[in-house]
Amino acid sequence: MQTVTITSIREEIPGVKTFTIAGEDGAPIPYTAGQFVTFVFNHHDKEERRSFSISTSPVHDESLSFTVKRIDNGAYSRLLTDRAAVGDKLYTSGAAGLFTLPADTSRYRQFLFFAAGIGITPIISLIKTILHTLPQKQVTLIYSNRSKEETVFYEELQRLLQKFPENFKVEFLYSTSFNLSRARLNKALLPVLLREYLVVPNDEVLVYVCGPFAYMRMVIWSLEEAGIPDDQIRKENFNTNDRQVHKVEPPDKGTHVATIKYNGGTYSFPVAYPDTILQAAKKNGLTLPYSCEVGRCGSCAARCTAGQVWLSYNEVLMDTDLKLGSILTCVGHPVNGDVTIEA
Ligand SMILES: Cc1cc2nc3c(=O)[nH]c(=O)nc-3n(C[C@H](O)[C@H](O)[C@H](O)COP(=O)(O)OP(=O)(O)OC[C@H]3O[C@@H](n4cnc5c(N)ncnc54)[C@H](O)[C@@H]3O)c2cc1C
Ligand code: FES
Known part of the structure; x- marks a missing residue:
């Protein structure tokens, strides 16, 4: 998590504003084209998260900017578009997401x-x-x-x-x-x-x-x-509000140990169904990156390097990602034994 500062605000059209942000001491925030930033805020004493796609490109060293549409009754979009000012501080988990360019584009003309x-x-x-x-x-x-x-x-x-x-x-x-x-x-x-x-x-x-x-x-x-x-x-997919429960169950509901490598540390804890890996991590005091918690944004994407993780839902990972071991911790359950994950 890091605190960032709004360095400029531009109105694009009525109800839509672009915000440029910088890290501590004005340091640029690293990002890849197509990614989004997730902000954490308090709403009625509850921690909430909202993501906004980055509208700038890193190729000309454009500082990270995101563009927000005001949603009627929206908690965070109204806070940003109606009240945020240059100099305000925001709390973010940084840039994430898989809606990016492939590493090898040679196949596509x-x-x-x-x-x-x-x-x-x-x-x-x-x-x-x-x-x-x-x-x-x-x-x-x-x-x-x-x-x-x-x-x-x-x-x-x-x-x-x-x-x-x-x-x-x-x-x-x-x-x-x-x-x-x-x-x-x-x-x-x-x-x-x-x-x-x-x-x-x-x-x-x-x-x-x-x-x-x-x-x-x-x-x-x-x-x-x-x-x-x-x-x-x-x-x-911007609208992750539909938190409909997908009633699919893992092939194995046993409790298995997840060992997670994250930010230079290694953490091990049991994951007991119906908890997901993300929920079990939170219960054990480890806050991994996440946003939607329903398998729709890709914020929580990680890599399973040993064992097997079953996903109850997945709107973001493609077959090629899955074959390389990519998983989503927010909808992931260890099955058929213990797992090791790099987050
Ligand atoms: C990966 C990702 C990228 C996103 N990028 C952008 C972006 O670049 N720009 C941007 O403006 N938003 C973006 N969003 C949507 C943004 O995260 C918020 O969901 C949106 O701003 C509404 O949040 P809120 O707190 O104002 O509304 P809430 O308080 O969450 O919801 C208030 C009401 O608005 C409805 N609602 C919530 N979200 C939407 C929506 N997206 N469209 C229509 N109705 C909605 C709810 O059903 C509810 O009735 C993105 C979302 C994701 C997951
Ligand atoms: S947090 Fe959105 S896919 Fe997991």
Whole structure:
């Protein structure tokens, strides 16, 4: 955990503000394009966490900034957008998340982004990073909003379009548009846009999707229908409030010992079902990184180096991550014996 200071605040559109933060003595906070920062705060005497995607790119040493949309009745988004001021201190567990670029991008010749509303935040960070570091790649953004006036980063995207006319394309979609064939993104329009904008074979494109839940479900379904393999579609889910209990049970409900290597220390404790590894860690005084606690954000991602961890839910890890031993401690249970985890 660290305390950071707000160093600047900019209003993007009414109700949406970008906050730049710095660490102690103004030190920059390390981050990767596409990640988010999680803040910890007190609400009615209870510790709460909220995450915000980073909207800047580290390639030009841009200081870490995140962009917040005010939610009516929202506890933390209103605190930030209505009351936060330059100089205010925030408490954070730092940057995390897996909605990032792959280490090896050589397989992909095109990056295709689908964003709706405030879902643009991690995507603009990725777009700026690709345009400035991988100039040979094609970058396409399909960006849905109610209107041009409600489009966050409209001017910045126009500047990028002017700077990279050869390899950057944007389709702005406005749900209030009179041209109904190019208004709300739907199952009929998406294949039309793919025919227009997808300029490489299906196995050479990497797709990123971020927006409201129903939007993401429709986009992912349509992409799969169009033959884009599931492992080439990355998604970031902002709404983790649905804490619906997933009634799947592990194949083994026995108590097993988890040995966790974290921050230079090694900690061992029993994990007894129904506790997850994260819950057992908390009970034993070890606070590991986390945010949503429901397998949807990736904050708690860790690596299992010995034994077997069973996940009750997983919206973030891909098959390739799982094969490399990645797990989520918030939904992870040790099964068939003890486990060793690097967090
Ligand atoms: C990985 C990740 C990245 C995120 N990045 C961003 C970001 O870049 N910018 C940003 O503005 N937000 C982002 N969010 C959402 C953010 O973390 C908060 O959930 C959001 O700001 C609402 O928090 P709150 O405390 O104001 O509302 P709460 O007090 O938690 O909720 C108040 C009401 O709003 C509803 N609600 C909560 N969250 C949402 C939501 N996302 N959309 C619509 N209704 C909601 C609740 O159901 C409730 O009725 C991200 C979330 C995650 C998990
Ligand atoms: S804390 Fe969000 S996936 Fe585990």
